[in-house]
Amino acid sequence: xxxxxxxxxxxxxxxxxxxxxxxxxxxxxxxxxxxxxxxxxxxxxxxxxxxxxxxxxxxxxxxxxxxxxxxxxxxxxxxxxxxxxxxxxxxxxxxxxxxxxxxxxxxxxxxxxxxxxxxxxxxxxxxxxxxxxxxxxxxxxxxxxxxxxxxxxxxxxxxxxxxxxxxxxxxxxxxxxxxxxxxxxxxxxxxxxxxxxxxxxxxxxxxxxxxxxxxxxxxxxxxxxxxxxxxxxxxxxxxxxxxxxxxxxxxxxxxxxxxxxxxxxxxxxxxxxxxxxxxxxxxxxxxxxxxxxxxxxxx
Amino acid sequence: xxxxxxxxxxxxxxxxxxxxxxxxxxxxxxxxxxxxxxxxxxxxxxxxxxxxxxxxxxxxxxxxxxxxxxxxxxxxxxxxxxxxxxxxxxxxxxxxxxxxxxxxxxxxxxxxxxxxxxxxxxxxxxxxxxxxxxxxxxxxxxxxxxxxxxxxxxxxxxxxxxxxxxxxxxxxxxxxxxxxxxxxxxxxxxxxxxxxxxxxxxxxxxxxxxxxxxxxxxxxxxxxxxxxxxxxxxxxxxxxxxxxxxxxxxxxxxxxxxxxxxxxxxxxxxxxxxxxxxxxxxxxxxxxxxxxxxxxxxxxxxxxxxxxxxxxxxxxxxxxxxxxxxxxxxxxxxxxxxxxxxxxxxxxxxxxxxxxxxxxxxxxxxxxxxxxxxxxxxxxxxxxx
Ligand SMILES: Cc1cc2nc3c(=O)[nH]c(=O)nc-3n(C[C@H](O)[C@H](O)[C@H](O)COP(=O)(O)OP(=O)(O)OC[C@H]3O[C@@H](n4cnc5c(N)ncnc54)[C@H](O)[C@@H]3O)c2cc1C
Numbered sequence: 001x002x003x004x005x006x007x008x009x010x011x012x013x014x015x016x017x018x019x020x021x022x023x024x025x026x027x028x029x030x031x032x033x034x035x036x037x038x039x040x041x042x043x044x045x046x047x048x049x050x051x052x053x054x055x056x057x058x059x060x061x062x063x064x065x066x067x068x069x070x071x072x073x074x075x076x077x078x079x080x081x082x083x084x085x086x087x088x089x090x091x092x093x094x095x096x097x098x099x100x101x102x103x104x105x106x107x108x109x110x111x112x113x114x115x116x117x118x119x120x121x122x123x124x125x126x127x128x129x130x131x132x133x134x135x136x137x138x139x140x141x142x143x144x145x146x147x148x149x150x151x152x153x154x155x156x157x158x159x160x161x162x163x164x165x166x167x168x169x170x171x172x173x174x175x176x177x178x179x180x181x182x183x184x185x186x187x188x189x190x191x192x193x194x195x196x197x198x199x200x201x202x203x204x205x206x207x208x209x210x211x212x213x214x215x216x217x218x219x220x221x222x223x224x225x226x227x228x229x230x231x232x233x234x235x236x237x238x239x240x241x242x243x244x245x246x247x248x249x250x251x252x253x254x255x256x257x258x259x260x261x262x263x264x265x266x267x268x269x270x271x272x273x274x275x276x277x278x279x280x281x282x283x284x285x286x287x288x289x290x291x292x293x294x295x296x297x298x299x
Numbered sequence: 300x301x302x303x304x305x306x307x308x309x310x311x312x313x314x315x316x317x318x319x320x321x322x323x324x325x326x327x328x329x330x331x332x333x334x335x336x337x338x339x340x341x342x343x344x345x346x347x348x349x350x351x352x353x354x355x356x357x358x359x360x361x362x363x364x365x366x367x368x369x370x371x372x373x374x375x376x377x378x379x380x381x382x383x384x385x386x387x388x389x390x391x392x393x394x395x396x397x398x399x400x401x402x403x404x405x406x407x408x409x410x411x412x413x414x415x416x417x418x419x420x421x422x423x424x425x426x427x428x429x430x431x432x433x434x435x436x437x438x439x440x441x442x443x444x445x446x447x448x449x450x451x452x453x454x455x456x457x458x459x460x461x462x463x464x465x466x467x468x469x470x471x472x473x474x475x476x477x478x479x480x481x482x483x484x485x486x487x488x489x490x491x492x493x494x495x496x497x498x499x500x501x502x503x504x505x506x507x508x509x510x511x512x513x514x515x516x517x518x519x520x521x522x523x524x525x526x527x528x529x530x531x532x533x534x535x536x537x538x539x540x541x542x543x544x545x546x547x548x549x550x551x552x553x554x555x556x557x558x559x560x561x562x563x564x565x566x567x568x569x570x571x572x573x574x575x576x577x578x579x580x581x582x583x584x585x586x587x588x589x590x591x592x593x594x595x596x597x598x599x600x601x602x603x604x605x606x607x608x609x610x611x612x613x614x615x616x617x618x619x620x621x622x623x624x625x626x627x628x629x630x631x632x633x634x635x636x637x638x639x640x641x642x643x644x645x646x647x648x649x650x651x652x653x654x655x656x657x658x659x660x661x662x663x664x665x666x667x668x669x670x671x672x673x674x675x676x677x678x679x680x681x682x683x684x
Binding site for chain 1 (some may be wrong): 301302303304305308371374558561562565566569574577580581582583584585587588589591592596598599601602603605606615618621622667669670671673674675677678679680681682683
């Protein structure tokens with residue numbers, strides 16, 4: 001058993017991190033917040049060229065031919081960089097919707113419970129649906145995830161639910177790890193009472209707990225990617241949602257008043273984490289699924 | 300990232316299963332938790348079986364009398380023995396998991412030859428004399444003094460919370476050998492025989508009602524200088540070696556046990572109707588997910604240790620201990636919710652486990668100390684003044 005990433009996997013992750021650092025760094029992130037642009041088509045195509053969407057498509061079909069373990073590493077990086085857009089739905093649509101694999105099409109999905117759908121105005125297609133339905137815009141809590149209300153959900157995502165939940169969990173883990181970094185950096189720089197606030201235990205312990213939750217979620221996501229087991233996927237989503245939401249909230253606390261400003265990036269992580277927590281599989285659904293599995297375990 | 304076991308590892312598991320199925324039914328009945336001499340005999344008996352079958356000191360290096368098994372094989376061993384309901388390492392905990400590995404790593408050839416084989420054979424029990432009344436979390440402030448007199452140290456002071464001191468033969472003892480040095484620098488690591496004149500052990504009753512640990516009074520106890528492991532005043536570094544072993548794979552079997560316990564709880568809840576409460580049901584589901592993830596984190600840490608030189612567990616052990624100790628306490632709080640008022644009866648096996656789980660966030664470094672370690676040593680946050 002060797003549960004560590006291989007050299008190839010590490011290289012892949014590093015490559016995506018570099019690509020995103022150059023192409024979607026902090027300035028690009030803030031620029032898209034200022035313009036309210038959800039999906040950057042040029043970036044979408046670049047991600048497509050780098051194999052982000054075609055990663056799991058077989059080579060015979062023009063894909064990269066890799067698996068879920070590689071996909072979660074790559075999605076973790078996208079979560080860290082807070083890349084907006086229906087990344088998961090478009091990835092799942094590779095090989096199904098023309099243009100998805102190459103990143104020339106933007107594909108959304110009915111992955112939220114109820115009548116809301118994300119990125120509808122930018123979508124060329126909706127996963128599992130024959131067309132793009134009309135919808136009423138709704139003011140979204142996340143400035144980079146526009147939402148529409150539609151009359152009826154027309155796309156069935158059930159065949160994609162496991163992979164969708166897992167890749168979303170990977171995005172959450174990336175965001176959780178990023179908020180640990182942001183908190184640690186701020187705690188090392190900001191001084192109060194004549195010393196960096198990171199020297200205070202109350203702050204240290206917030207940061208330590210953020211890391212603990214993120215690391216537990218990260219191994220859960222990696223393991224679920226390796227086994228593909230539905231229970232493990234549900235646990236991974238559950239733990240990753242918690243790590244991302246609570247991590248962003250603790251990061252905000254570490255930033256004090258600065259954390260409550262629009263200017264700090266912390267709220268962007270928190271709001272996106274809230275959106276993702278409602279996608280593909282909610283905590284309640286994951287817990288119910290796990291409870292049923294538990295009842296049947298070691299019987 | 301690969302969670303499949305190699306052919307060799309699978310063979311190892313299969314052989315172990317066959318052996319466990321054969322020997323476990325032959326074991327005598329387990330003694331009551333209060334009967335420490337009985338527990339000593341039982342635990343040593345089990346150790347002897349392991350020794351005879353070639354499973355003793357599985358993860359110890361070959362030149363220390365171990366089997367030189369890989370961390371993964373050790374993981375399989377801990378997983379399978381727990382699954383099969385084999386005895387816990389029990390009274391042999393300190394010898395096998397702390398003192399032994401420390402002597403193997405830091406001791407001289409004579410010291411290894413003298414102390415390691417009896418631990419592996421199940422002849423001798425060790426205890427750990429680190430904590431003192433005024434030196435718990437701040438272990439380096441310990442005051443028990445060892446003054447050199449010819450070829451001996453003469454030791455005076457007291458220790459506390461010494462687990463199974465009453466039935467131990469040897470104690471890994473931390474003493475101050477240089478009172479004028481900065482506090483981390485003047486400490487030495489000694490092996491002290493528990494029957495040495497001047498050693499008095501006074502059992503302390505735990506909140507679970509049993510005498511699991513003790514106070515130890517040391518009144519001019521003589522220990523040969525030759526029984527010091529590591530250099531004089533270098534005991535702190537030696538101790539850090541010990542502690543990294545302590546937090547390494549110490550809880551593997553327990554994670555397996557917790558997952559089984561959760562399954563039993565779910566079935567109990569189904570039988571008594573509590574399962575229909577969605578809040579409780581979801582809580583059980585969440586815990587199941589958490590313990591599954593903790594098992595994966597164990598495999599992650601073991602894989603990491605396997606790749607690192609020497610197989611010394613990393614500080615990822617602190618991350619694990621923090622998550623695990625709290626999850627375990629929540630597990631038993633949830634058990635109490637499932638059981639309702641019967642959780643007040645000591646006749647329920649769960650209740651003793653619930654009580655003992657209260658020590659998990661304290662023993663081997665409190666959660667607050669673990670959080671300091673994670674924040675300062677992993678995240679690099681500044682030390683407080
Ligand atoms: C069941 C059990 C078995 C044990 N077995 C052994 C044994 O065999 N051998 C042995 O040597 N020891 C043993 N111990 C002792 C154990 O290692 C100590 O209890 C532990 O390290 C805490 O020390 P303390 O009890 O003195 O608590 P204290 O250090 O007094 O701590 C009290 C409280 O203050 C907090 N605190 C202390 N310092 C800080 C700080 N810097 N920052 C934030 N919070 C802080 C702690 O987290 C805790 O909440 C055992 C303990 C238990 C419970």
